[in-house]
Amino acid sequence: MKMTYRLAALAVLIATPLPAFAATINAVMYKNPSCSCCETYAAYLEKNGFKVELKPSNDLDQVSAGLGVPPQLQGCHSVTIDGYVVDGFVPVELIKKMLTEHPAITGIALAGMPMGSPGMGGEKTEPWTIYAFTRDGKAPTVYATE
Numbered sequence: 001m002k003m004t005y006r007l008a009a010l011a012v013l014i015a016t017p018l019p020a021f022a023a024t025i026n027a028v029m030y031k032n033p034s035c036s037c038c039e040t041y042a043a044y045l046e047k048n049g050f051k052v053e054l055k056p057s058n059d060l061d062q063v064s065a066g067l068g069v070p071p072q073l074q075g076c077h078s079v080t081i082d083g084y085v086v087d088g089f090v091p092v093e094l095i096k097k098m099l100t101e102h103p104a105i106t107g108i109a110l111a112g113m114p115m116g117s118p119g120m121g122g123e124k125t126e127p128w129t130i131y132a133f134t135r136d137g138k139a140p141t142v143y144a145t146e
Contacts, residue, residue: 024049024050024051025049025050025051025081025082025099026050026051026053026081026082027045027050027051027052027053027079027080027081028052028053028055028079028080029041029042029052029053029054029055029077029078029079030055030056030057030060030063030064030067030077030078030079030080031054031055031056031057031060031076031077032056032057032060032076032077033056033057033058035076035077037076037089037113037119037120038054038076038077038119039054040119040120040121041077041089041118041119042054044092044118044119045079045092045095048092050081050092052079060074060076060077060078061074063078064078064087067080067085067106067107068085068106068107068133068134068135069085069087069106069107069109069133070109070133070140072111072140073087073088073109073111073131073133073140074087074109075087075088075089075109075110075111075112075113076113081095081099082099084098084099084105084106084107084108085106085107085108085109086098086107086108086109087107087108087109087110088109088110088111088112088113088117089110089113089114089117089118089119089120090108090109090110090118090130091117091118091130091146092118094108094130094143094144094146095108097144098143103132104134105132105133105134105143106133106134106135107132107133108130108131108132108133108143108144109130109131109133109140110128110129110130110131111129111131114126114128127145127146128145128146129142129144129145130142130143130144130145130146131143
């Protein structure tokens with residue numbers, strides 16, 4: 001009888017999709033100390049499988065520039081994840097896509113603080129353009145539109 005239960009438990013483990021056992025993805029968020037929407041975005045990331053360490057900084061422009069984020073794409077926070085940088089309120093699906101595909105970029109960014117984006121709340125009122133950027137001085141390119 002015990003063997004039947006063990007076989008049933010093994011069958012459940014085998015049938016369970018791998019994402020259910022996915023490891024937590026570690027992230028570090030450098031944020032403007034007075035910005036509460038950054039914390040909302042961090043909670044959104046954590047709800048979606050990330051473990052976020054918050055690091056408030058009064059020199060966020062310098063931190064973001066040091067991470068390779070072009071000035072025109074810098075926002076109220078920069079997140080480092082698995083060797084990449086995510087700036088702004090990028091939807092988690094695009095972050096996971098980047099982490100899966102491993103493109104030859106420094107990171108991705110959603111400039112501004114668009115309504116309806118994760119962490120901002122409200123209704124989405126316009127399409128978002130998420131840019132890919134590199135450290136080589138080339139202009140950012142469109143990574144995705146949402």
